[in-house]
Every structure is written in C-alpha cells, then in structure tokens.
Amino acid sequence: GNSVTQMEGPVTLSEEAFLTINCTYTATGYPSLFWYVQYPGEGLQLLLKATKADDKGSNKGFEATYRKETTSFHLEKGSVQVSDSAVYFCALTGQAGTALIFGKGTTLSVSS
Amino acid sequence: NAGVMQNPRHLVRRRGQEARLRCSPMKGHSHVYWYRQLPEEGLKFMVYLQKENIIDESGMPKERFSAEFPKEGPSILRIQQVVRGDSAAYFCASSPGPNSGANVLTFGAGSRLTVL
Numbered sequence: 272g273n274s275v276t277q278m279e280g281p282v283t284l285s286e287e288a289f290l291t292i293n294c295t296y297t298a299t300g301y302p303s304l305f306w307y308v309q310y311p312g313e314g315l316q317l318l319l320k321a322t323k324a325d326d327k328g329s330n331k332g333f334e335a336t337y338r339k340e341t342t343s344f345h346l347e348k349g350s351v352q353v354s355d356s357a358v359y360f361c362a363l364t365g366q367a368g369t370a371l372i373f374g375k376g377t378t379l380s381v382s383s
Numbered sequence: 384n385a386g387v388m389q390n391p392r393h394l395v396r397r398r399g400q401e402a403r404l405r406c407s408p409m410k411g412h413s414h415v416y417w418y419r420q421l422p423e424e425g426l427k428f429m430v431y432l433q434k435e436n437i438i439d440e441s442g443m444p445k446e447r448f449s450a451e452f453p454k455e456g457p458s459i460l461r462i463q464q465v466v467r468g469d470s471a472a473y474f475c476a477s478s479p480g481p482n483s484g485a486n487v488l489t490f491g492a493g494s495r496l497t498v499l
Binding site for chain 1: 387389416418424425426427428431439442474476486487488489490491492493
C-alpha cells in the first residue's frame with residue numbers, strides 16, 4: 272500500500288540556518304505530494320504541494336520538488352526563522368477520492 | 384468564510400462513557416475525513432465520508448467507533464465505552480471532492496479527548 276517515510280526529529284537549528292527535511296514515499300501510480308505544517312495547539316495547514324513529477328511546490332520560502340526517480344519530496348528552506356518552529360508532515364494521496372496518507376511528522380525547533 | 388469547525392475543542396470523559404465529536408466542513412465542501420493523532424505519532428487516517436455515505440472506513444477500529452455525515456448537520460465521530468487508549472487529538476478535514484483536482488484537505492483545529 273501507499274506509505275510515507277520522513278526523517279526522524281527533532282531538528283534543532285539556529286535562525287538563518289538551511290533546512291532540509293527528507294521525505295520518501297511508496298505508491299502505485301502517480302500520487303500527489305504535500306507538505307503540511309502544524310503549529311502548537313493548532314490543526315494542520317497546507318504548506319505546499321506538487322501533483323506530478325518534476326513539479327516544484329513553494330510557499331513562504333519553503334520548496335519541495337517531486338522526484339519520481341528517487342520517490343522523494345524533500346522540504347527545504349534557505350534561511351529558517353524562529354516562527355518556523357512547528358511539526359512538518361509529508362503526505363500523499365493516490366487516486367482521486369482517496370484519503371491523504373501522512374508521515375509521522377518532523378518537529379523543527381529554531382532558536383534565535 | 385469559516386473554515387472547518389470542530390467541537391468541542393477539549394473533551395474529558397471517564398472510562399466507559401461515550402464521546403461525540405462534531406465537524407462542520409468548509410462551505411462548499413462535501414467530503415469529510417477523520418484522523419487521529421496520538422502523542423509522538425503522526426496522523427492516522429480513520430474514515431472518509433461523503434454526505435450520507437461512508438466512502439472508506441479502513442482506518443476505523445472495528446468496535447466502539449462509528450462515524451456519520453448526515454444530509455443535514457455536521458459529521459459526527461462517536462466513540463462508545465471509551466478507554467484510556469482513546470485519549471488523542473481527533474482532526475477533521477474537508478475537501479470539495481475528487482473532481483476538483485488535487486485532493487487538498489482543509490483541517491480543523493482538532494478535538495482533544497482525554498479519558499480519565
């Protein structure tokens with residue numbers, strides 16, 4: 272079945288450091304890929320998405336490229352801020368109408 | 384334009400009681416999903432519903448748990464005879480449906496159930 276694997280956290284960085292959170296997936300067909308972010312005490316918010324191979328999703332300085340050859344969708348940001356501290360979830364959905372499958376989440380903590 | 388509304392935000396129940404969690408989807412959304420988040424774990428899919436239909440309940444425990452999304456009113460996740468292991472955050476999400484393109488889900492703020 273479909274699955275998502277994320278790097279274990281927590282990830283602890285200083286402000287303005289470069290961020291990479293790895294995500295790989297297993298899926299049949301051509302899934303759509305997503306990154307969601309969860310701030311403390313809140314629900315999940317869509318951060319970015321990509322729907323086909325080689326697409327790059329981007330938002331708020333975050334980027335991720337859909338790599339079919341490596342089945343990956345790594346999240347990157349060039350310079351993190353304290354306000355980026357949150358839990359980041361990689362997710363995929365297969366055929367239309369199927370539910371999102373999430374990774375376990377990676378906690379990011381950014382200090383000033 | 385309200386987002387996905389969940390209530391109650393916090394619910395405390397004693398073992399053996401019933402818990403009812405409600406979810407009103409975004410305006411214009413006809414598909415609802417329920418997820419459970421346990422401490423230190425990710426989100427686990429439970430059930431996917433359309434109005435008056437259960438589309439996929441493969442993640443729902445076979446006993447004590449049920450879900451509905453009636454023609455009128457919110458979606459309800461019902462947990463009967465709660466046990467301590469049911470303590471978790473339960474998130475609802477909604478979407479316009481699969482014909483709208485990539486299935487982007489909008490999440491509510493969650494309902495946190497504590498079983499004493």
